[in-house]
Amino acid sequence: MKDHRGGWLRAMLLITFLSHQTAECAAKNGRAVVEHHPSSYWEQPFSQPYFDNTTKRETTTTVGQSAYLHCRVRNLGDRAVSWIRQRDLHILTVGILTYTNDQRFQSLHSDGSDEWTLKISSPQVRDSGIYECQVSTEPKISQAFNLSVVVSKAKINGNSELYIKSGSDINLTCIVLQTPEPPSFIYWYKGDNVINYSQRGGISVVTEKQTRTSRLLISKALPADSGNYTCAPSTAESASVLVHVLNGEHPAAMQHGNSSNSGAATRTLALLLLLLHAGSFAR
Known part of the structure; x- marks a missing residue:
């Protein structure tokens, strides 16, 4: 049994040796050795x-x-x-x-x-x-x-026009809407100029990038603080609000009151004319 196994092993080694020799001879003579596969490489x-x-x-x-x-x-x-x-x-x-x-x-x-x-x-x-x-x-x-x-836009909470009594605080909150990433910065402008913190005391800005909000606080506002305030994020359209700092009564309220009184007087006059007209027909 051992002789049979030894003979089989020697035969396999001889076949392998002869195969390598054949390949080397073919390579030396410039002939290509083609290996056969069941399918091409790219079909695997x-x-x-x-x-x-x-x-x-x-x-x-x-x-x-x-x-x-x-x-x-x-x-x-x-x-x-x-x-x-x-x-x-x-x-x-x-x-x-x-x-x-x-x-x-x-x-x-x-x-x-x-x-x-x-x-x-x-x-x-x-x-x-x-x-x-x-x-x-x-x-x-x-x-x-x-x-x-x-389209990413900034929004300042509240109305587009704000009336503040002199001595009160200007408190503006800006929110950046529809932005996939937090803005890298949010600037505040008064008119065309970035708000200068050293210009006067009592100005602070708190920006929270993750919540995409920025708050501007100007304490003890004066009439000189009146103007157009703009919130300008790095990657969004800006938003603005017009701030009026007044010493006296709210002009809008005064105007509203005057227009209300005027309207009431007009309605009263129309009613009197209607009654007089009806009385003349009765006679």
Whole structure:
């Protein structure tokens, strides 16, 4: 039994040795050695490109703030990655080349990376929609990304016009609406100038980025503090309020009172004329 096993082992070693010798001879003589496989390499399931589904598929940005859509393709090989706008099937980029006249669209890719990023500079509301990351396999494979471009606005609580009695505090609260990320800063202006804290005492600003709010407090306001106050976030439309600091009575209240008295007098006069007219007909 041992002799049979030993003979089998020697035979296998000899076959292996002869195979290597044949391959070496063929290589020296310039002949290619063709290895036969049941199917080509690219037809193997493990070699096909596929998407990394851990990437973010929903993106929200504000008007004017660059948007980035990140598509990650594993095992790409020699295939090409394209970005296509779904609403009109317009090809935006192929590889790192831009295929549209709108130069706001750009494909970002680093050598050796699996990530192909579509950058949209200065996006507008009309740019909202579905974008497809497509790989040139047969059949083609694609992954959809949803972009929402919103208009971020600031809002100052209260009316657009504010009346303050001299000696009272000006207390303004600004809220930034519809912004996916907290603003990097929120400035307060009086007229065209940033509020100068050193100009007078009693001015404070408290900004909370996470809640997207900013509060302006001017204590013991004087008539000189009257003016147009503006809240201007870094990535949102600004909001303004007109502040009047008065020494006397609220002019709007006075006007309202006068108009009320005038209206009452007009109604009384009309009633008297109607009664007199009716009396003349009775006679």
